[in-house]
Amino acid sequence: MKMYKYLTFITVLVLVCNGSADILNFSGGDKSNYTFPKEFFFGVSTAAIQIEGAWNEDGKTESIWDHLIHTNPDFVRDRSNPDVAADSYHLYKRDAEMVHELGVDIYRFSISWPRILPTGLANEVNPLGILYYKNLINELVKYNITPMVTIYHWDLPQKLQDIGGWTNAHIVDYYTDYANVLFANFADKVKYWVTFNEPMQTCLEGYGGTYRAPALDRHGIAEYLCTHNLLKAHASAYHLFDQQYRPTYGGKIGMSLDSNWAEPKANTSKDKAAAELYLQTHVGWYAHPVYSAEGNYPPDLIRLVDEKSRQQNYTRSRLPKFSPEEVVYIRGTADFFGLNHYTTYMLSMADGEVGKIPSHENDIGIVRVQDASWPSMSSSSWLKVVPFGFRRLLRWITKEYNNVPIIVTENGYADFSGVHDDARVSYYSHYLNALLHAIHEDNSSVIGYFAWSLMDNFEWDDGYVSRFGLYLVDFKSPNKTRTAKDSARLYASVVSSRGLPADYDPEDFTAFSAASKLVPTVLPVLPLLPLYRLIL
Numbered sequence: 001m002k003m004y005k006y007l008t009f010i011t012v013l014v015l016v017c018n019g020s021a022d023i024l025n026f027s028g029g030d031k032s033n034y035t036f037p038k039e040f041f042f043g044v045s046t047a048a049i050q051i052e053g054a055w056n057e058d059g060k061t062e063s064i065w066d067h068l069i070h071t072n073p074d075f076v077r078d079r080s081n082p083d084v085a086a087d088s089y090h091l092y093k094r095d096a097e098m099v100h101e102l103g104v105d106i107y108r109f110s111i112s113w114p115r116i117l118p119t120g121l122a123n124e125v126n127p128l129g130i131l132y133y134k135n136l137i138n139e140l141v142k143y144n145i146t147p148m149v150t151i152y153h154w155d156l157p158q159k160l161q162d163i164g165g166w167t168n169a170h171i172v173d174y175y176t177d178y179a180n181v182l183f184a185n186f187a188d189k190v191k192y193w194v195t196f197n198e199p200m201q202t203c204l205e206g207y208g209g210t211y212r213a214p215a216l217d218r219h220g221i222a223e224y225l226c227t228h229n230l231l232k233a234h235a236s237a238y239h240l241f242d243q244q245y246r247p248t249y250g251g252k253i254g255m256s257l258d259s260n261w262a263e264p265k266a267n268t269s270k271d272k273a274a275a276e277l278y279l280q281t282h283v284g285w286y287a288h289p290v291y292s293a294e295g296n297y298p299p300d301l302i303r304l305v306d307e308k309s310r311q312q313n314y315t316r317s318r319l320p321k322f323s324p325e326e327v328v329y330i331r332g333t334a335d336f337f338g339l340n341h342y343t344t345y346m347l348s349m350a351d352g353e354v355g356k357i358p359s360h361e362n363d364i365g366i367v368r369v370q371d372a373s374w375p376s377m378s379s380s381s382w383l384k385v386v387p388f389g390f391r392r393l394l395r396w397i398t399k400e401y402n403n404v405p406i407i408v409t410e411n412g413y414a415d416f417s418g419v420h421d422d423a424r425v426s427y428y429s430h431y432l433n434a435l436l437h438a439i440h441e442d443n444s445s446v447i448g449y450f451a452w453s454l455m456d457n458f459e460w461d462d463g464y465v466s467r468f469g470l471y472l473v474d475f476k477s478p479n480k481t482r483t484a485k486d487s488a489r490l491y492a493s494v495v496s497s498r499g500l501p502a503d504y505d506p507e508d509f510t511a512f513s514a515a516s517k518l519v520p521t522v523l524p525v526l527p528l529l530p531l532y533r534l535i536l
Ligand code: GBH
Pocket: 047, 050, 197, 198, 201, 258, 340, 382, 410, 452, 459, 468
């Protein structure tokens, strides 16, 4: 027994020290001469409220984000708002030109529901809203760029929130009507549709928590109601498209789910189970009903929420249930798996209760941390650079959902601004290297990749502090001047050469300590020193 433990210890040690070997390579693999397959496509992503501005122009009404920030300016780190943002409502021609400069195949943007339907309902379609997106689409097509539309990227009309938003069961019809207006007007030219961007952020963070609009904090109840209606709305839009539009126009439709990779905290069967449970009850919460062979919520989620609800004396489970007909109606309603991926966490089982009671976090009972040694000086504190996590997640999704075609609809890095963005160049190089390994060595079923984001934009609660753009936006200039960063040149070269730059070094993570020089000088530097030492 003792000997066995000793050997395990040695094995762990060897695995840790031997980090550069094969899949254990931190960067996701040695430098490869692999190239991206011929049919593989590249794109860049944005979202309406993060770039458009013109929040009340030409008939648009308030979205839940406009409303949250207008009524609670302290929600945003720099007390800014998305009223003007990058002013893409007026500068869309320059945006299309930038997409063209990058040489990518597809531009993913979102449509603002309250710009199209000012009452939230389809009784009144705003012709100027339709015109704006027609102009943008025509501009893209002019450059031979394929438009990909996200139907819902978090900006619900406030008028629908007033009547319950995603917890109101009638939203399934309202959403389907809205999607119908978009299909009817744009399906002739839009060839990719994303029904929802990151529904977990909408429901878990917006209804269960306070991190996203509408910041309801009705944890343990509302995140489950929201998810239930949202999944039905997704399926309803899919069937509408599939039956009434696809036969005439063709095109593909899917959903974009956010997922971190989950690494077991220790190499124990308990922590491995915690990591698997995290994936099943987070990304799987949305993916299992749509992409698994059997459909419905993941069995672990049903068991855990039912059990907790019983212990807590609820008359019925806080998790609403799909009928057998609904399971079938939702299952298989996607042509591709959209994945938004940024970072990795380590998981272990909780000792006793965690999170608020009741809540999704408490129901699941696992603990999530990040390793202090993982590089990052990102302006987004959660964004640790862990390329191997990307590779492992792609392999997990490929296996779990039976070789579903995966489109990485977002991946990117945040800093505090500047055109010489070494850290972003390094992030993209490492993650694209991991992606090449995922494709060529693991047979992961990835067919396309989008960088987040085309340009700096309104980063939700981080306002304009956190910059994700390939193009820098000068938010102080009257015409919101856009300038290509070094990362834009890197990305353009990957797209045209279909491989990594010759000077890329998979062992080199120094850009993430040097990135600290971009921290605004007003921040006290001393408290950062211990962090610095951990990384060096
Ligand atoms: C995406 O969200 C959005 O689609 C996009 O609009 C946004 O600008 C971009 O990425 C950059 O943030 O939520 O506790 O797991 C990313 C959502 C936010 C998910 C941070 C992971 C980590 C903390 N991510 N989150 S937690």
